[in-house]
Amino acid sequence: MSAAPAALAVRGLSAGYGPVTALHEVTFSAGRGRITAVLGANGAGKTTLLRTLSGLHRARAGSVELHGRAVTGVPAEQMAGLGMAHVPEGRGVITELSVEENLRLGALGRGRGVRADKAGGRGANDLDRAYALFPVLADRRRAAAGTLSGGERQMLVLARALMARPQLLLLDEPSLGLAPRIVAQIFALVRDLVREEGLSVLLVEQNARSALSVADRGVVLDLGRVVADEDADVLARDDQLRHAYLGF
Secondary structure, eight states, X not given: OOOOOOSEEEEEEEEEETTEEEEEEEEEEEOTTOEEEEEOOTTSSHHHHHHHHTTSSOOSEEEEEETTEEOTTOOHHHHHHHTEEEEOTTOOOOXXXXXXXXXXXXXXXXXXXXXXXXGGSSOOBXXXXXXXXXXXXXXXXXXXXXXXXXXXXXXXXXXXXXXXXXXXXXXXXXXXXOOHHHHHHHHHHHHHHXXXXXOEEEEEESOXXXXXXXXXXXXXXXXXXXXXXXXXXXXXXXXXXXXXIIOO
């Protein structure tokens, strides 16, 4: 019996902006039910990689497969229906809408709306699941999203992405600008979702130490090229690589 395909397989992916090439033949895979961290300094190409994978930016060359299905060039608005959710950097919420209205938007991409979900394990609907994962959002469900703190907004955009019931979650710098306590809570939640529900996660982080502490695998980018692709604990012990590319 052949092994199941990886959650994500990237082969020879190149992308750029005008004359500038930001990704140079990037190749790696992200395992099912695992956290794969993409690490590197500013300008390494991490955000461009996620934008290209999720269809927000067009690839110049190479291929992307999601659970064995070719998705190269698929528009971003169709990716949710294929099982990929992208949480971009910046904690973008629709500030005029309530917390609950923002959450409901997350279910639209999969084409089924908010409904009872038998696959949830307890018959809970999607909103109940989101509020169970993020109790602070339940307390603020009627509040305008613009009134939330930075940490609460990060929880909201993560919960909104999970409303689509993705198989693969792309997270871009979720720790940016947040207190260490909030970062630890978010990373612990992501780890629990991976362990308990089999979610696959591609985590872009500049805080390499924190990312490697929760990741199973690490991919290091430098100026748009893969310079390391190893188990996370191997990368964490590689002093030379850490000092050269990860800053700790």
